[in-house]
Amino acid sequence: MTLIEQPNITAMQTExxxxxxxxxxxxxxxQTEWEDVWDCACNDRCPDCNKEIEPYESVLIDGESVETESPVEEPVLANATPEGMNRRFVASYEIDYVHRVSVGITADSPEAAQEIAEQAFNDATIWDDTATMPLLSDEYLESGDESLLWECVAVEQLPEPDHSVRQLKKEQAAMRVCRGLVEAYQHGEANGGSIDWDDLDQLIPLSLQALGKPALEIQS
Structure with a gap:
């Protein structure tokens, strides 16, 4: 169990x-435990695993009262400037999707075809795209029930991009490498069949990015 000590002055206290x-x-x-000060008994994000957690106890801070024309001074913020009041947020949205996958199957009946497909799904081979079971579609479709939900969480520092963003960047880099190879060979053909090595060298960093390897692994 990890106990996290939060600062005495939270982002909500600046409001x-x-x-x-x-x-x-x-x-x-x-099993992480922490405490924080908010203007209500609201949920908070676990500082370790980022799960949304309800408070198991919420206590009104002694001495708090409705704000008047002479609010209690906050010494910590006495020298704060408008620039210093800028805060970081992680804004997220969720939309319900339907994951639809279609494969081609040769069978005696719809029941037999479904049985083959279900077995392939259970074996995690339904996406292998083989000659006997070609992958025909793999797409995410919005459910269409107006399920858009927004969430905005205050953070001290923006987190590192997660695996989904890293994978997307790898795929984008791979596509740029493919386009670069095609262009390099087209330039070589236009120049009498000789490919300029500079056209290929500039693709090496992108290739390493697509493979998830650091640029330091480039051999001189």
Whole structure:
């Protein structure tokens, strides 16, 4: 179990909040415990695994009251400038999708074809795109039930891109390498069949990125 100590002054305390609560959290996924001050008994994100967790206890901070014309001064923010008030947020949205996969199957009946497809799914081979079971489509379709949900969470530092973004960048780099190879051979053909090595050398960093390898692995 990890105990996380949060700063005394949170992002929400910089707002003109009327009351504040000390919320206690315990993550059931990684057993991390932490506390934070908010203007309500709201959910918070686990600082370790980023799961949304409800507070198991929320206590009104003593001495808090509705804001008046002479609010309590915050010494920590006394010298804050407008530039210093800029905060970082992670804005996310979720949309319900239907994952539709279609494969080609030769069988005696629809039932037999479905049985073959189900077995391939269970064996994780349905995406192998073989001659006997070609992959015909693999797409994500919006469910169409107006399920768009937004979430905006205040953070001290923006997190590193996760595996989905890293994979997307690899695929984009691979496509740029493919286009670069085609262009290099087209230039070589136009120049009498000789390919300029510079056209190929500039593709090496992109190739390493597509493979998920650091540029330092380039051999001189």
């Amino acid at each position: 003109a909040s009327t009351v504040r609560y000390l919320n206690q959290y315990r993550c059931p996924y990684c």
